Amino acid sequence: MARSSAAARDEALRLAADLLEEDTALVLEANRSDVERARAGGMEATALDRLTLTEARIASMAGGLRQVAGLVDPVGQVVGGWIRPNGLRVRRVRVPLGVVGVIYENRPNVTSDAAGLCLKAGNAVLLRGSSSALASNIAVADRLRAALAKAGLPADAVGLVTDITREAAVDFMRMRGVIDCLVPRGGPDLIATVREHATVPYVEDGDGNCHVYVDRAADLDMAERIVVNAKTQRPGVCNAAETLLVHRDVAGEFLPRVAAALSGVELVGDDRARALVPAMAPATEDDFATEFLRLRLAVGVVDDVGAAIDHIARFGTGHSEAIVTMDLPTATRFTTEVDAAAVLVNASTRFIDGEELGLGAEIGISTQKLHARGPMGLEALTSVRFVVEGDGQVRQ
Numbered sequence: 001m002a003r004s005s006a007a008a009r010d011e012a013l014r015l016a017a018d019l020l021e022e023d024t025a026l027v028l029e030a031n032r033s034d035v036e037r038a039r040a041g042g043m044e045a046t047a048l049d050r051l052t053l054t055e056a057r058i059a060s061m062a063g064g065l066r067q068v069a070g071l072v073d074p075v076g077q078v079v080g081g082w083i084r085p086n087g088l089r090v091r092r093v094r095v096p097l098g099v100v101g102v103i104y105e106n107r108p109n110v111t112s113d114a115a116g117l118c119l120k121a122g123n124a125v126l127l128r129g130s131s132s133a134l135a136s137n138i139a140v141a142d143r144l145r146a147a148l149a150k151a152g153l154p155a156d157a158v159g160l161v162t163d164i165t166r167e168a169a170v171d172f173m174r175m176r177g178v179i180d181c182l183v184p185r186g187g188p189d190l191i192a193t194v195r196e197h198a199t200v201p202y203v204e205d206g207d208g209n210c211h212v213y214v215d216r217a218a219d220l221d222m223a224e225r226i227v228v229n230a231k232t233q234r235p236g237v238c239n240a241a242e243t244l245l246v247h248r249d250v251a252g253e254f255l256p257r258v259a260a261a262l263s264g265v266e267l268v269g270d271d272r273a274r275a276l277v278p279a280m281a282p283a284t285e286d287d288f289a290t291e292f293l294r295l296r297l298a299v300g301v302v303d304d305v306g307a308a309i310d311h312i313a314r315f316g317t318g319h320s321e322a323i324v325t326m327d328l329p330t331a332t333r334f335t336t337e338v339d340a341a342a343v344l345v346n347a348s349t350r351f352i353d354g355e356e357l358g359l360g361a362e363i364g365i366s367t368q369k370l371h372a373r374g375p376m377g378l379e380a381l382t383s384v385r386f387v388v389e390g391d392g393q394v395r396q
Contacts (some may be wrong), residue, residue, distance in 0.1 A: 001157050002096045002122050006073035008151050013069035013116055016147035017062035020112065024058050028248065030139035038132050046236030046294045051133055052106045061140075064355065068116045074378045075122045089389040094382040096122035098180035101200060102363065103128045103172060105186035108136035114183070114363045115158050120328040121381035124157040126179060128172045130186075131164035138162065155363045173198035179346050183376070185364050188291075206367035207291045208238030208319040213308040213334070215325035216247040220254050222235060223324040223345060228261050229348040230322065236293045238365060239320050239352045241248065243288055243298045245308045251301045252276055265295045271300035288315045306331050309337050316340060318367040320352040341367055341374040 001009075020027065031053040038051055074094050077185045083149075099372045100123045102114045111127055118125035129137040137160060145155040161172060173182060173194055182202035184194045186347040194202055214223045230241035242353050246254055259267060268283035280299065287298045288311075302308045312321055322335040322344040335343045342352040342365075352375060354362025359377030372380035 001119070001124050001153070001296055002075075002098075002284065004122065004153055006075070008153055009073075009119055009122070010069040012119060012148045012151035012153055013065045015110075015150050016116070016144045017065040017069075019143040019147055020058055020062045020065070020140070024055055024138075027058055027136070027139045027143075028055070028064060029051060030135040033135050034108075035131050043132065044294070047106055047132075049234075049236055051136075053136060054387070057109060061109050064113055065116045067355070068120050068378075071120065072376060073120070074382050078183045079384060084260045086393050087391055088393055091387045091389075094379070097383055099124045099178060099181035100363075100381060101126045101128070101172060101175065101182045101187070103131045103169065103182065103184050103190065103194070105190060106132050107185075108140055110135045110146070110185060111137045111140040111160070114185075115141070115383055117150075117240065117363045117376075117378060119157060121378050123381060124159070126159040126161065126163040126172075126175075128169060129164075134162065134164055144364050169193070170197045173202075174347070176200050181362050191263055203364065203366050203372055203380075205238075205364035205376075206319065208318040208365070209243070209289065209291045209315060209317040210239060210241050210320045210322070211243045211245055211308075211312050211316060212241045212322045212324065212349065213245040213302075213305070213312075214247060214250065214254060215305060215308075215323060215327065215330055216249040217244060217327035218247075218250065218254075218324040219326055219346075220250065220257070221340045223254065224258050224261050226322065226324055226346070226348050227258055230350055231262060231265060231297050231348050233348070235295050237350075238291070238347050240293070240303060240347050241297065241322070242290065242292050243300065243315070245300050245302050245310075245311060246273075247305075248272070248301050248303055248310075255301075262297065265297050267297055267299055269299035270301065273299040276301075291317070295336075305333060309334065312338055312340075319365065320344065320349045322347065322349050 077094040079092045100118045104110045115125050141160040144158045149155045176199045179200045182200040185205045212227050258345050259277045267280045268287050269280040274280045283298045318340050318343040321338045321340045331345045354375040354377050362375040364376050
């Protein structure tokens with residue numbers, strides 16, 4: 001794959017998109033078997049939503065592959081260069097990581113998204129999905145492999161592990177020497193397992209306990225739209241808001257109206273929030289620390305932006321944090337002091353997504369600080385090699 005041309009890789013991605021659309025009925029049939037089995041097993045609604053494919057979602061997967069194919073090829077890009085006093089010419093050049101392992105839960109679209117990005121960046125990819133999505137993942141991976149073969153590339157550049165036992169998952173995390181970089185995408189249990197067992201270098205795609213802070217200088221109409229979108233547009237994903245913090249000076253006006261707008265959302269609040277919206281249940285510290293991934297929102301009233309930043313530092317997971325304010329110094333303080341992979345001003349946390357930010361379909365959102373941070377697009381799936389050219393220089 002590292003030797004393959006960008007044109008061949010792009011052709012493979014476009015062919016894979018075509019095959020997904022042509023075989024939509026077959027992919028949906030496989031997915032229905034997964035969904036029926038999961039529903040019979042009592043899977044909750046938000047997890048079922050992540051598992052379920054539709055014609056529109058398959059079309060989106062195909063569109064994502066075509067979008068990635070149209071992105072600039074990162075392989076071979078020179079990211080820096082200089083000439084030393086002794087005449088050595090130094091360049092830093094992007095190269096593929098090698099074999100990327102992706103272990104993920106319950107989302108068959110990840111099979112397409114992750115493979116497409118890895119292939120575009122000149123990597124091979126080894127996928128290990130969850131047992132709940134096995135039939136769907138096989139159906140999607142088969143189309144990817146067929147497309148690679150049609151483009152003259154090795155079908156085995158996309159591999160799918162079909163042993164869905166926990167022991168196999170642990171073995172997958174320990175394939176040092178085979179897998180060059182591991183990307184886990186899943187909930188706290190999966191991340192904890194990776195931390196405990198992985199010997200392969202990994203990029204941590206951690207929890208998304210995301211906050212929206214409504215400042216005293218906020219446009220409250222804007223704030224209402226942002227909070228409702230961040231919580232309800234798709235509550236079962238990592239960039240959905242889980243906590244709302246409101247400045248005490250606007251809480252009396254804002255909290256009752258936003259509570260009414262959040263119809264169907266279970267609200268739990270601290271004492272000051274509940275004094276303004278008595279229908280809220282009491283919030284515990286665990287509530288403020290939890291990524292709910294459902295229509296439940298923790299609410300707190302804070303004295304100022306400093307208190308909001310302190311709350312986020314205590315309970316946040318370093319994913320995505322938003323402020324709504326029309327005051328530039330307050331916004332600047334928030335973006336400077338909040339320690340997260342993404343910080344937003346006057347926009348919904350739902351925008352922290354590779355495609356929304358122009359990166360193409362992402363392979364994950366890194367909450368750590370080494371190698372990659374935030375939505376991981378093509379550049380995060382490459383490394384940098386030093387290329388040094390000389391004219392016979394030797395070190396003295």
